[in-house]
Amino acid sequence: MSRNAVVVGMGASGLFSSYLLAKKGWKVTVVGRGTPASAMSTGCIKGQIVNDGCIEEILKMARSNGMPMTGPGTGATNLGTRFDCTLLPVHSMFSDRMPNSITVLGIGGHPSLRPRLTASMLSGWAPKVDAMTADVEISPEMTLAATFRDEALSDRLVEVMKDAAGESILLPPMFTLHDYMRMGELERRCGRRLMEAVTPLGIPGQRFLEMLLSSAVSSGAVVWSGRKVTSIRTNGDRAVQVEVKGGLDSRRLDMDALLLATGGPLVDGTLLSTEGISDPFNTFQTINCPGIGGGYAHIGQRLRDRSGHEMKNAFGAGDCLCSERRSFGNGLATALDDAWMTVQAMEAL
Numbered sequence: 001m002s003r004n005a006v007v008v009g010m011g012a013s014g015l016f017s018s019y020l021l022a023k024k025g026w027k028v029t030v031v032g033r034g035t036p037a038s039a040m041s042t043g044c045i046k047g048q049i050v051n052d053g054c055i056e057e058i059l060k061m062a063r064s065n066g067m068p069m070t071g072p073g074t075g076a077t078n079l080g081t082r083f084d085c086t087l088l089p090v091h092s093m094f095s096d097r098m099p100n101s102i103t104v105l106g107i108g109g110h111p112s113l114r115p116r117l118t119a120s121m122l123s124g125w126a127p128k129v130d131a132m133t134a135d136v137e138i139s140p141e142m143t144l145a146a147t148f149r150d151e152a153l154s155d156r157l158v159e160v161m162k163d164a165a166g167e168s169i170l171l172p173p174m175f176t177l178h179d180y181m182r183m184g185e186l187e188r189r190c191g192r193r194l195m196e197a198v199t200p201l202g203i204p205g206q207r208f209l210e211m212l213l214s215s216a217v218s219s220g221a222v223v224w225s226g227r228k229v230t231s232i233r234t235n236g237d238r239a240v241q242v243e244v245k246g247g248l249d250s251r252r253l254d255m256d257a258l259l260l261a262t263g264g265p266l267v268d269g270t271l272l273s274t275e276g277i278s279d280p281f282n283t284f285q286t287i288n289c290p291g292i293g294g295g296y297a298h299i300g301q302r303l304r305d306r307s308g309h310e311m312k313n314a315f316g317a318g319d320c321l322c323s324e325r326r327s328f329g330n331g332l333a334t335a336l337d338d339a340w341m342t343v344q345a346m347e348a349l
């Protein structure tokens with residue numbers, strides 16, 4: 001008989017663990033609300049992923065969602081600085097051989113990439129770097145992705161890119177997950193290598209999260225978005241039920257295992273209380289160590305109750321955990337690796 005897991009938080013760690021658990025036959029309900037830090041990231045994974053199995057899963061998921069990833073490698077940010085990554089979408093990585101010439105292409109004054117500024121910062125990367133702006137009118141209500149669904153505008157962009165001096169062109173992020181393969185299509189049509197600037201707070205982070213969400217859903221996880229887990233009921237050393245609220249709806253869910261992936265204080269996961277960190281559910285132990293950072297105390301991925309005893313079926317992953325191998329809130333690599341390790345621990349239940 002399949003076991004029930006409740007996963008709290010729909011950032012990278014919550015969605016990746018939901019995907020893995022559902023694939024292993026668990027009945028998973030993932031509950032989340034608010035914008036996760038994962039959606040604000042660049043969608044490029046910084047930091048080391050320790051588990052090879054985790055890397056394989058990410059690569060498989062990225063391929064099947066039409067946004068292949070590669071790495072380790074270096075991308076260029078929208079400000080023209082280096083961004084070294086463990087894994088990043090293929091169009092964000094400079095090839096092993098640095099190009100001889102790069103054109104930085106802004107799109108109709110869109111603020112996501114200022115070509116002159118970025119080109120001046122990139123000037124050491126290639127013998128020739130120049131800046132160019134595609135004269136395409138972007139309506140303030142339209143995203144770049146929606147703008148370039150228009151065939152005529154896409155054709156115009158291709159013509160502009162054919163005139164670029166650079167053998168490689170650095171563009172602002174333009175395409176959502178659904179349209180990501182259009183980067184390859186534009187590349188073939190203009191005969192230049194196209195690279196997407198690594199950019200936080202925009203399309204790439206949302207696209208990365210969309211990939212995780214779509215994988216979790218296709219593996220069978222049930223998604224309750226826009227809802228918050230407000231309390232957790234325990235019985236001895238087991239978490240047995242959560243209360244979920246959203247709008248006027250309030251429900252209770254029984255479970256065999258609980259996974260907290262609630263992120264850091266920035267996004268309302270653990271709470272900042274005076275100078276420390278506390279558990280909004282009043283159920284688990286948190287620790288705040290200078291130099292290490294703070295979050296839920298845990299043994300492996302298992303949470304501890306408020307008196308420090310190990311819970312049998314309550315686990316954690318991502319920014320909500322306190323861990324000596326990173327500072328608090330240190331990136332997608334840890335969030336995904338934690339999720340992978342948590343699922344191994346849950347399988348042993």
Ligand SMILES: Cc1cc2nc3c(=O)[nH]c(=O)nc-3n(C[C@H](O)[C@H](O)[C@H](O)COP(=O)(O)OP(=O)(O)OC[C@H]3O[C@@H](n4cnc5c(N)ncnc54)[C@H](O)[C@@H]3O)c2cc1C
Pocket residue numbers: 008009010011012013014031032033034035036037038039040041042043044045046047200201227228229230261262263264266267268269317318319320329330331332333335
């Ligand atoms: C601006 C910015 C840029 C970044 N850029 C990068 C980068 O380029 N590369 C990189 O590797 N890392 C980056 N990071 C760090 C990285 O995004 C985070 O470390 C990682 O995404 C954390 O993932 P998570 O799943 O632990 O938490 P989150 O992604 O924060 O997800 C937690 C979710 O749980 C929800 N939640 C909390 N409590 C509840 C509750 N009771 N009920 C329901 N839902 C709840 C929260 O609202 C949130 O949506 C960046 C972070 C920020 C803020």
